[in-house]
Amino acid sequence: MGNSMQEAAEALKSVVGALQGRKAAVLGHMRPDGDCIGSQVALCRMLQASGVDALCVNRDRVPPGLAAYAEGVIFVRGEDYAEKDRLAVAVDCADASRIGTELLARFPDGILGNVDHHASNPGYARHNAVVTSAAATCHVLAACAQSLGLPVDAATAKALHLGILTDTGRFSYASVTPELLELTAGLLRKGADPAEANFRVFEQESRGKLALTQRFLASLRFHDDGRICSGEIRQADYAATGTTKEDKEGLVEFPRSVEGVDVAVLMEEGADGVRGSLRGRDPRLRLDLLAAKLNGGGHVLAAGFNMLGCRLDRDRDRIIAAVVEHVRERSGR
Ligand SMILES: [Mn+2]
Known part of the structure; x- marks a missing residue:
């Protein structure tokens, strides 16, 4: 198209x-x-x-x-x-x-x-x-x-x-x-x-951004034998580091850069739900299609989703399960 x-x-x-x-x-x-x-x-x-x-x-x-x-x-x-x-x-x-x-x-x-x-x-x-x-x-x-x-x-x-x-x-x-x-x-x-x-x-990053990055890195978890790596940001992280959602830009590149990771996920909890970024390196995994299943869209290797009404503590496992299932399906496992 x-x-x-x-x-x-x-x-x-x-x-x-x-x-x-x-x-x-x-x-x-x-x-x-x-x-x-x-x-x-x-x-x-x-x-x-x-x-x-x-x-x-x-x-x-x-x-x-x-x-x-x-x-x-x-x-x-x-x-x-x-x-x-x-x-x-x-x-x-x-x-x-x-x-x-x-x-x-x-x-x-x-x-x-x-x-x-x-x-x-x-x-x-x-x-x-x-x-x-x-x-x-x-x-x-x-x-x-x-x-x-x-x-x-x-x-x-x-x-x-x-x-x-x-x-x-x-x-x-x-x-x-x-x-x-x-x-x-x-x-x-x-x-x-x-x-x-x-x-x-x-090269104009704030110290707050560095502190936000530390928190994000501390939140990283691996799923499905390390093929998927997810990290999280909460509103409290912005408040504690004096940053805003603009400062999350680029953070998802950290989980993506890890050996063996096919899909990196950044989940951000806001007042109205959980927004997410998806990043990959294999076009066959079609992250645009995965994002569409999660009320989002985007590119084959970089997409975003928006789960209105969701919360991390309650819905994180369900979101990750959807990512795991999609990646398994697309990679024929
Ligand atoms: Mn663009």
Whole structure:
């Protein structure tokens, strides 16, 4: 499913065309990451350069570590957004619900454009640019900008590089291709700065984050002969370390990095239930399908779930059992 890069470029061209003389709201997903902010900034700047009045709207704030990338772009919190005449373009949102229910409701006419790379994206907009083989939404935008001749200045190039850098695990995942590296080389020529990005994104961690990491590592447990490794975060962990849920970013990479582990699970208990992240390295295990069984979705190797009404003490075993069963099924054991 999804679109080829050429189809995506056509879709983006239609979006830019439909926005001429209109105003745009570029929407990202809840708890935005580097690819979300990078693609919002890049698309917003490209639209502005194409004569469109554009700003970004998110349910949640821009993570402080990524604020430097929002140069020249207005970000509005969903709760503060009161305009009625902007057309919505969503980026990096696997499903329209990822925008956040309340914010989505402010666009009763629907979504004009959908730029994304998640395999589960159903194509919920009038114009869909969903390239499931792309490494990042920023990858889709960078390739489309190149083929459509959309203007990419230094700040736009930095934003596109940010999304590719973060969604490829610093250019280390299977999604990295020669074509992506060539495209990224073009971004570096336009002003993207790898050392600056590495410093901004990966070398500005707080002591609180380190303390949160200690707690998470202490919670790790192995299941099914070590093929599955799970760890947990509770609201009390954030309170005790002075961190927020933004600080859990990247923690799931620790269980994934252990020898013999096929699937890493991070479970976070919140007021309304248990959210989880799933990470793997074998595409045959189809973590997107596993996540779907747990009220979630995502990519083949990286997915998330949301078990409303669940609690760790009561439901952890049931969640882990579902993971074990799925992994056994998919690996034919
Ligand atoms: Mn992404």
